Amino acid sequence: MSEPLLRLSKITKTFPGVRALHAVDLELYPGEVTALIGENGAGKSTLVKAMTGIYQPDDGEIFFAGRKVTMPTPHAAFQLGITAIHQETVLFDELTVAENIFLGHSPKGRFNLIDWPKMNANARLLLDDIGASHIAADIRLKDVSIANKHLVAVARALSVEADVVIMDEPTAALSHKEIEDLFSLVEKLKSDGKAILFISHKFDEIYRLADRYTVFRDGEMVGNGVLADTQQSQIVEMMVGRSVEQVFPSRAVEIGPPVLNVKGFSHPTEFADIEFDLHKGEVLGFYGLVGAGRSEVMQALFGMTPSTSGTITSNGQVISPKSPADAIKAGIVYLPEERGKQGVILDLPIFQNISLPSLSQTSRNGFLRMAQEFELARNYASRLDLRAASLSQHAGTLSGGNQQKVVIAKWLAIQPNIIILDEPTKGIDIGSKAAVHTFMGELVEQGLSVIMVSSEIPEILGMSDRVVVMREGRLAEVFDNDKSLTAEALIRCAAGIGEQAA
Amino acid sequence: MTDTTTQPRQIADRLTSPLHDAVYSWPTLLLFVAVGLFVLNTFASPYFLSPWALSDATFNFTEKAIIAFAMALLIISGEIDLSVAAIIALSSTMMGLALQFGVDTPTLVLIGSLTGVACGAFNGLLVTGLGLPSIVVTIGTMSFFRGISFMILGDKAFNGYPPSFAYFGQGYVWWVISFEFVLFVIVALAYYVVLHRTNFGRHVFAIGNNPVAAQFSGVRVARVKFLLFCLVGLMSGIAAVLLTSRLGSTRPSIAQGWELEVITMVVLGGVAILGGSGTIQGVFVAAFVMGLISFGLGLLNVPGIVMSIFIGGLLIIVIALPILANKVRESRA
Numbered sequence: 001m002s003e004p005l006l007r008l009s010k011i012t013k014t015f016p017g018v019r020a021l022h023a024v025d026l027e028l029y030p031g032e033v034t035a036l037i038g039e040n041g042a043g044k045s046t047l048v049k050a051m052t053g054i055y056q057p058d059d060g061e062i063f064f065a066g067r068k069v070t071m072p073t074p075h076a077a078f079q080l081g082i083t084a085i086h087q088e089t090v091l092f093d094e095l096t097v098a099e100n101i102f103l104g105h106s107p108k109g110r111f112n113l114i115d116w117p118k119m120n121a122n123a124r125l126l127l128d129d130i131g132a133s134h135i136a137a138d139i140r141l142k143d144v145s146i147a148n149k150h151l152v153a154v155a156r157a158l159s160v161e162a163d164v165v166i167m168d169e170p171t172a173a174l175s176h177k178e179i180e181d182l183f184s185l186v187e188k189l190k191s192d193g194k195a196i197l198f199i200s201h202k203f204d205e206i207y208r209l210a211d212r213y214t215v216f217r218d219g220e221m222v223g224n225g226v227l228a229d230t231q232q233s234q235i236v237e238m239m240v241g242r243s244v245e246q247v248f249p250s251r252a253v254e255i256g257p258p259v260l261n262v263k264g265f266s267h268p269t270e271f272a273d274i275e276f277d278l279h280k281g282e283v284l285g286f287y288g289l290v291g292a293g294r295s296e297v298m299q300a301l302f303g304m305t306p307s308t309s310g311t312i313t314s315n316g317q318v319i320s321p322k323s324p325a326d327a328i329k330a331g332i333v334y335l336p337e338e339r340g341k342q343g344v345i346l347d348l349p350i351f352q353n354i355s356l357p358s359l360s361q362t363s364r365n366g367f368l369r370m371a372q373e374f375e376l377a378r379n380y381a382s383r384l385d386l387r388a389a390s391l392s393q394h395a396g397t398l399s400g401g402n403q404q405k406v407v408i409a410k411w412l413a414i415q416p417n418i419i420i421l422d423e424p425t426k427g428i429d430i431g432s433k434a435a436v437h438t439f440m441g442e443l444v445e446q447g448l449s450v451i452m453v454s455s456e457i458p459e460i461l462g463m464s465d466r467v468v469v470m471r472e473g474r475l476a477e478v479f480d481n482d483k484s485l486t487a488e489a490l491i492r493c494a495a496g497i498g499e500q501a502a
Numbered sequence: 503m504t505d506t507t508t509q510p511r512q513i514a515d516r517l518t519s520p521l522h523d524a525v526y527s528w529p530t531l532l533l534f535v536a537v538g539l540f541v542l543n544t545f546a547s548p549y550f551l552s553p554w555a556l557s558d559a560t561f562n563f564t565e566k567a568i569i570a571f572a573m574a575l576l577i578i579s580g581e582i583d584l585s586v587a588a589i590i591a592l593s594s595t596m597m598g599l600a601l602q603f604g605v606d607t608p609t610l611v612l613i614g615s616l617t618g619v620a621c622g623a624f625n626g627l628l629v630t631g632l633g634l635p636s637i638v639v640t641i642g643t644m645s646f647f648r649g650i651s652f653m654i655l656g657d658k659a660f661n662g663y664p665p666s667f668a669y670f671g672q673g674y675v676w677w678v679i680s681f682e683f684v685l686f687v688i689v690a691l692a693y694y695v696v697l698h699r700t701n702f703g704r705h706v707f708a709i710g711n712n713p714v715a716a717q718f719s720g721v722r723v724a725r726v727k728f729l730l731f732c733l734v735g736l737m738s739g740i741a742a743v744l745l746t747s748r749l750g751s752t753r754p755s756i757a758q759g760w761e762l763e764v765i766t767m768v769v770l771g772g773v774a775i776l777g778g779s780g781t782i783q784g785v786f787v788a789a790f791v792m793g794l795i796s797f798g799l800g801l802l803n804v805p806g807i808v809m810s811i812f813i814g815g816l817l818i819i820v821i822a823l824p825i826l827a828n829k830v831r832e833s834r835a
Contacts, residue, residue: 304718328720336718345712345719347778351515356708357720359701366700374515381513390514410719 003066005030005195006051006082006164011060013046020046023060024221026214028164028195033186035206035227036199038216039239039456044199047216048168051197052084053077064164078105083157084166091149091156093142098123100141101156126155130185147178154185165189166197171205183209201289202495203232217241233488240457240487248462251441255465256280259449260332260418262301265310270296271473274310278418278451281444285464285481286453288494293473294453295337298420302334303327315417328357331417335407335424337453339400343407346396350388351377353395353406358413380409385435401432408439419443420451425459437463457487469493528772529784536787539794547801557678561748562800563767563793564682565741566760567785570767571693572737574785576730577768578697578710580777581636583625583731586738587760588647593617593742595651598660598752607666614746615739621647622735626728636731644761651754660752671748682744686789689737694782702726710777759810766817767792775821 004027013021021043028034038044049055051062053071062069064080071077091100098120099106107122109115123137132151135144144152150170157165167186171179186209189196200206206213207227214224215238223238258277265274271293278284286294300308303321312319314330321327327334336342344353354377355362362372377391384405388398395406404424411419421440425433440450440463454460460467467479469490477493479485491497524530543550550556569586576583596617597610605613621643628639673681697703705726708716717723746752771788773780795816799809 302718323720323722324718325720325722334718341712342714342718345708345715347711348708352704352707356704356716359704363701366702367695368699368701368704378513378515386513388513390517392516 002029002031004028004063005065007063008047008051009061009063011047011050011057011062013043013050013055013057020219021050021057022219024216024219025224026197026221027224028197029212030163030195031190031193032211033190033196033198033209034212034214035210036197036214036216037206037235037239042216042239043219044216045168046219048084048086048166048197048199051077051164051166052082075104078160081161081163082166083160083162083164084168085154085157085170086168091141091153094140096138096140097127097135097144097152098137100152101126101137101159103156105160122159123155126159127151130154130158131181150178151181154182158189162194164195164197166199168199169201170198171200171202179205203235203497207232215239236488236491239491248459249438249441251445253281253444255282256447259315261311261313263311263313265297265300265308265312267296267300267305267308270305271300271470274470274475276468276475276478278449279465280449281447282465283440283444283450283452283463285460285467286451286470287455287457287460287467287490288470288476290455291472292470292494294470295422296473297470298334298422298451298453299336301327302332302420328414328416332420333357333411333414333416333418334420335404335411335422337422337426339403339407344395344403347394349392350381350386350395350398350406351391354380354409354413357410361414376413377409380413381405383412384409384439399432401435404432404436408436412443416448418449418451420453422453423455424452425454425456457490460490461485461487471496527781527784529781529787532770532772532784532787532791536790536794539791539798543794543798543801546798550797550801553678557680557683559793559797560680560683560686562796563789564680564686565744565748566764566767566792567686567789568689568744569734569737569741569760570764570771570785570789571689571782572730572734573764574768574771574773574780574782575693575697575703575706576734577765577773577775578777578780579706579727579730580710580713581629581727581730582640582765583622583636583734584640584761584765585621585625585644585647586734586741586764587757588644588651589618589621589735589738590742590745590757590760591651591754592621592647593739594746594752594756595654595660595754597742597746599654601660601663607664610663610667611670611743614743615736618735618737618739618742619732620735621738622732623728625735626731629731630724630728648754655752655754661750663747663750667747668750669747671744671746682748685740685744690782690786694786697782702729706730707778710774710779762810762817763792763813766813766820769817770820774824 006028008024008026010023010025011021012023024043024047026047036044036047046055050057053074053076056072062071069080071080092103095103101123102119107115107118109118120137127133127135127137130151132148132155135148135151141149141152170182186196186198198206198210210227212225213227213230213235215222215235217239256279259280260278262277263275266272274297276284288294296305299305301312301321303323303326306322314332319330321330321332324334340346351374355373358376362369362376374391381388381391386405386409387402395403398406424436440452444450452463461481464481467481467485467490469476469479471494479489573583573586593614597614600610600613625636625640625643628634629636670681675681675684697706705716705721708719708721709723709726713723745757749756767788768785769775770791771780771785773785795812796809799812
């Protein structure tokens with residue numbers, strides 16, 4: 001076995017309140033594809049950013065061809081010959097294909113001006129090389145289709161003399177035919193002796209392309225090896241871990257009659273034919289891969305996307321929320337995934353964040369009553385065990401977990417019937433996570449109904465009464481969460497893997 | 503499992519008293535500036551301290567300040583209206599036009615105010631309905647409204663407003679206390695209540711800080727913004743009544759450049775130009791500061807063009823000041 005070209009040793013990266021990576025190792029070998037596998041939030045993207053100079057690891061070492069290196073900037077990684085094709089490509093619509101490919105390192109001619117003929121010719125060569133001879137080099141990127149844009153991004157990544165190529169879910173936005181083209185490109189890069197890191201959720205792709213694998217869970221490396229020696233089920237087991245039952249509070253809640261019924265719920269582009277019902281006292285889990293359309297469905301239920309069709313029945317009445325204000329009136333609240341952007345208002349005091357949707361209760365004839373606002377905020381803050389010095393401090397000064405508590409307090413204060421939680425524990429510390437889980441149990445005990453969108457399988461299995469799995473904007477299956485429901489079954493269903501190896 | 507034995511934590515409502523916060527605030531600092539300027543003015547001219555001179559000085563800012571209060575709310579919500587001076591011109595022109603048909607004073611006031619509301623609603627519709635940036639929309643309507651005024655009037659002027667109409671801009675409620683000044687104080691109080699004491703005001707702050715999170719919290723963002731544009735239009739219409747009454751005539755060039763002074767007043771009053779924070783108290787004191795500056799410069803016979811240099815400079819300084827202060831704070835941290 002040859003020496004690894006790139007070796008990461010004991011890389012640690014911490015963000016305020018979150019340990020994204022903890023002493024992880026990774027080795028990439030020339031001429032081989034290594035698959036990086038893990039659930040959403042396992043730390044894969046953080047590692048890619050640490051490998052490409054976007055983040056600086058707090059601890060740990062990186063060796064390139066046996067030599068210890070540091071990458072203080074993305075440019076430094078570029079110069080070492082490490083290049084990445086990101087999940088969401090950052091390209092410039094108003095520039096030409098060639099400009100996009102060579103932005104930052106375009107060939108220079110006289111007076112240090114861009115050598116246009118050379119740049120276009122080089123772009124042509126690169127595009128031909130990756131099997132994209134149908135894309136013209138001199139047209140603007142905005143006139144290029146989505147799939148072809150992706151190929152431009154690939155060409156850009158390969159426009160530097162790179163020895164290490166990182167592909168972060170490169171097939172997420174591609175059609176079948178384009179995926180095949182990409183695969184032959186990966187084979188070609190492999191035969192050129194490049195070391196490739198391939199990140200994907202799809203097991204069929206991983207088994208087809210990769211030679212080795214490394215599995216991450218909760219920011220730690222939990223396994224690696226040669227793929228040919230490893231069963232798919234072993235990898236899934238590593239991804240999920242085995243501590244599901246212990247962490248989550250058990251509860252005994254009588255499931256009541258349906259409180260929400262959704263039928264034929266469709267959106268022009270995001271999702272179609274969504275159909276489910278939610279019972280009183282139930283936690284309904286929504287699982288799926290990123291981009292499966294779960295958040296889109298929830299935001300539509302909450303009135304954020306009015307251009308939907310279908311029937312929503314809440315407590316026997318047909319409702320059609322055209323705005324969040326309408327949904328709130330109907331007793332439906334939504335805790336958004338993007339806490340900082342959509343959940344809390346960072347520069348408003350905690351108590352004003354909590355009272356914002358409840359002002360009609362705390363005020364009299366439209367005039368604020370501060371005493372009532374403080375009382376409301378104090379009440380819910382202590383119920384959620386909020387950690388803050390005062391209720392007048394800005395929400396932005398709190399940790400992620402405590403900000404999440406502020407958002408939850410805000411919604412509980414309006415005393416809803418249905419609370420939709422979108423990735424409620426994403427990016428918050430373990431202690432706050434447990435508090436949120438305990439609290440969900442209390443909510444359903446009080447007769448609320450909870451919809452929980454989550455990408456963390458242990459959370460889904462540990463909290464839900466039933467699990468809805470979505471795939472590509474459609475409802476794939478609804479599972480009863482009895483003892484027989486396994487993580488493997490959920491992953492298979494979400495990724496659309498057949499049952500052949502079950 | 504959950505630990506029910508520990509007492510729930512008691513979190514203080516506040517760490518500092520509201521009085522403490524009020525003392526250590528921008529409006530208080532501004533108040534010192536106003537007093538300083540007042541003292542400077544008494545040195546600049548021996549006539550300044552006479553009651554009538556002081557009364558005259560207030561006319562420098564009352565009309566602009568009446569717009570500034572509504573503008574403060576709009577800027578806090580994250581939008582801006584650059585067309586206010588043009589709305590004054592159009593409102594004044596419409597009143598002049600109505601005058602040709604011999605309408606009475608109450609109708610004139612109504613027409614002036616309603617023209618303002620209509621202009622504001624037009625701005626609001628373009629911004630909230632079509633999702634256009636307000637700075638672009640109101641630069642457009644700035645030329646548009648005043649353009650209509652020029653089209654109607656050309657190089658002519660409307661004169662001959664009825665004597666009873668003169669009261670709004672020239673009348674006194676008691677001794678040296680002008681009608682305009684009384685209206686200014688009433689409007690200030692009204693806007694103080696709306697911004698700081700009502701649900702509507704809270705929504706304005708929420709929108710200015712984070713329109714997406716506000717929307718997600720059930721605030722009807724578009725509706726609030728539309729109302730704010732209408733309010734700014736209404737206040738511009740009222741300012742048009744006052745100004746037209748004071749001048750006794752309408753020309754299309756009326757109130758030229760006022761948008762700059764109104765916005766300067768708002769920003770000087772401590773309203774964040776990017777939205778999210780500010781107080782009516784601040785704008786109230788800033789109105790006096792602006793009035794004292796322009797009156798003082800007037801006493802020193804400083805020409806108008808130098809005055810506008812001064813106002814422009816002031817605007818840049820008050821916008822730059824908090825940003826510089828932040829940088830200093832960050833570099834120390």
